[in-house]
Amino acid sequence: MQRIEDYTPFVGQPTVDDLRRLAERLRGKVVQHVNSTAVGGGVAEILNRMVPLLNDIGVDARWDLIKGGEQFFDVTKKFHNALQGREEEVTERDLEIFLDTSERNIREVDVHGDVMFIHDPQPIALVRRKNQNKWIWRCHIDVSNPVRKVWRFLREYMVKYDAAVFSAPGFSHKLPVRQFLIAPSIDPLSDKNRDLPPEIIDDVLTKYDIPKDKPIITQVSRFDRFKDPVGVIKAYTLVKRYIPCRLILAGGTADDDPEGLKVLEEVREHAGQDPDIHVLLLPQNDIEVNALQRASDVIVQKSLSEGFGLTVAEALWKGKAVVASNVGGIPLQITHKYSGLLCHSIEGAAFFIKQLLNSPDYALKLGQNGREHIKQNFLLTRHLRDYLLVFLSLFHRGDIVYL
Amino acid sequence: MAVVKRAKQPFRFHTRLHLSELTGLRASTPEELLELIKKVSGSSIYHHTHHFLQQHQYLSPEPPNDFAYWVSAALGEDALGEKLASIDTIQFASIRSLRNKIVETIEAYLEEHPSARRRFAAPGEEFHFIKSVSFVFPTPDAAYDLTEFARILERIGIDSIYFHLFEARLRLGRATNDFSLWIESSLGEKELAERISKLDPYTCTLESLRAKIIQMIRNRPGGQVECRG
Incomplete structure (x- = not known):
């Protein structure tokens, strides 16, 4: 498992020190990530790196999965395509399947984070469990030109969050919640990116x-x-x-x-x-x-x-x-x-x-x-910093925050 | 043996990290851009005129503000792009006055070139307004004299240099940059303070600014003297 110090040769000591200082300001808070798959695709890849590093700098970060069968993932794949602008026939039956599986997850997922960090549309309905804690919806998809029907359906959930995070400026829409821009990143120490003989x-x-x-x-x-x-x-x-x-x-x-x-x-x-x-x-x-x-x-x-x-x-x-x-x-x-x-x-x-x-x-x-x-x-340390800042923004209002 | 002057109040280095907040506002034409520039928060004007400084430490391929880049690249109005790129940001003491200058520049151009009003960006190439949320916090570093100051400056994070040179002046409304302020008021080194305040930080990378300030400190009369005891 990587430690934050391992990144010092790439980004320098001051960057690593700043990450630790930000993490100190989140002491005592639990950050719970939720998505739909532990392997495959960019989201799982990022979380596999990010969660251990958050813990290494002193943030209590956890990662849970929702459950969904073949039918559920067929529907969420349609959502995914429609959000990316491809015409998909999303039927009332599809919406029922999504809602039924979501209901089960709402009952069964152990929601315990002070900050709930929900990734992509599959677990979006979990926000119905919101009480005093803070909820962020992280959209990893290009939603610049979504199919309206699917966007409207999911927007009902988005507006219940405290903040939404998108990967590019063109993905933002008018929403009554704060929206942040966070580009994803690569890990220079991962097997995919490290130097090879x-x-x-x-x-x-x-x-x-x-x-x-x-x-x-x-x-x-x-x-x-x-x-x-x-x-x-x-x-x-x-x-x-x-x-x-x-x-x-x-x-x-x-x-x-x-x-x-x-x-x-x-x-x-x-x-x-x-x-x-x-x-x-x-x-x-x-x-x-x-x-x-x-x-x-x-x-x-x-x-x-x-x-x-x-x-x-x-x-x-x-x-x-x-x-x-x-x-x-x-x-x-x-x-x-x-x-x-x-x-x-x-x-x-x-x-x-x-x-x-x-x-x-x-x-x-x-x-x-x-x-x-x-x-x-676009290295992982910049991504980690942005996540810490989004968490902190949930507890501090204003455009200039003194920590 | 000459001794460098020690201040009663040290210079405490702070740093600033920023988060980009999306506003959902977008412009496709010069007039939409103009109207939104008049309306958006100062944090948004600040973002679009400053974020390049921290994103391109190596080489900046872009004109130094997003408005200039967009009117050239997406609208094809190179002449307006050049006028916006050459706005001398260092001359403005506040975001409000910088915003007014940008507005005046676009209005004057549209008056002179009415055909530019008909330009529009292709789908997907609209201008998206973003605002900058700053998080300011102290580092453990503090300097009582210029020798300590230069040593810390050599190793401090680039975000700290950015904060004291740019953000403190323009966004927090201080009369000059923090370094010049402390060097003059706490050490009485007026000439050095002025020399630092006269640097045009908008045409340098942050690393080259770091090197120039350290050089100014070390090359000033008596600057090679080490502090003893």
Whole structure:
């Protein structure tokens, strides 16, 4: 388990000291996180890091899960899609299933935090247990253009919270509760991001039968339509007309994502028999993901919608040139032509990939700037600090707070 | 042996961390931007003219305020962007006067270029108003003389330097930055205090400001003298 001191080499002693001082101001308060899955997906990944570190600096942080069967997660997946702007048929029966499971969780989850930190829509209804304690709803999804019906349904719960947290400015709506902007983060010490010796990178390439004979383009993402893996194959095909290259599409699926395997099948169909396309299902193998990113020449994140797009931060942290869609939290991580390239289409993505493969010095400079930007703004310690400040904001009003 | 002057009241270093609060307010046209700039809280004007200082410690690729960046990048009004970027923030003693200058600049431009009123941002590229919530708290560091002061300045967090140079002056309404205030009132070093107050902190990174102030302290007449006893 990581200790806060382990981050000092990356962020400096004053930053670590400030975190401890903020934590002192929360002494005696219990912070209880609740979400729907312990593994898979960005939320579980963040909580697995964040909860032990909060405890290490002296905050009593705990983490609980709600329960939900297949039907419940099918409905919440529809909610997830609709919140990201995809038309979904959400029926009255779907809403009943959501409400029934929520009722059970409202009865069964042990709600005991002074600060309740509820992640995403699945456990949102727990706020009915609110009494004297403080409740925060943390939305990890791109809700810039939600389907109105689902937004209105969930808004009834949102307005009962003391505060809501979103990952990008465009996700905020007019709500009668305070809303904070907190971008997620990456952990420089995790298996996914730590430095790797070249032998490990080579071993992983060998394991998946990926020769180093051509430049490698990679997208690491859950197999999800919003990540547009088929669009990435189309962009690769446009690049390959001029530059020999390989494409790696690597990712896993999460417990609460029943669509994942269907999308994976579609991707395999589109890849056909091209021996230079490597479609890899990597359930929770962070070192392998790390190695594949480090082995790549260009990293792509061609999402159609994105809660934040942590894989962009991971790639930039490794000093890689990135081509990514101008959606969700991605423009917070990439300033176009300064720390990466932002695209709006398959053709645009293909053009920028070609540009980077033909200009390695330019690619290197973008990668260096990108790493520095991530170091300043998107490491776990900044995220931890923002969470502590949100907790404190619940107990102190005003725009200038003296602690 | 010369001895550096010791103050009766030490300089106590504080630090400031900030949280971005979303307002849900957004603008798509220059006129919407103007109207909201007039209406939003001072904390929002402060955020959009200062957050870049802490986000880009390495190299700033952006014009130094969000309004300037947005009118250039999203509306394509580069000339207005340049006018907003070149507002000399250090000349303004309060957020209110800074806000007035931004409003006057946009109004004058729209008067002169009526066609700019028809510009609008593409969906997804609207200007989102955010406000800055500051949390101020003391650090354990305190200096009684300039030698101690420079030593602490060498290692203190960048957020502390930011607080004493920027926030204390503009947001908390103090006459000058905290460093100059203490150096003049507690140590009587008027010339050094003035030199620090004349730095234009808006065109430097915080690390380079740190280095410049330490250099000014050490290079002043008698500045190499160590405090004994």
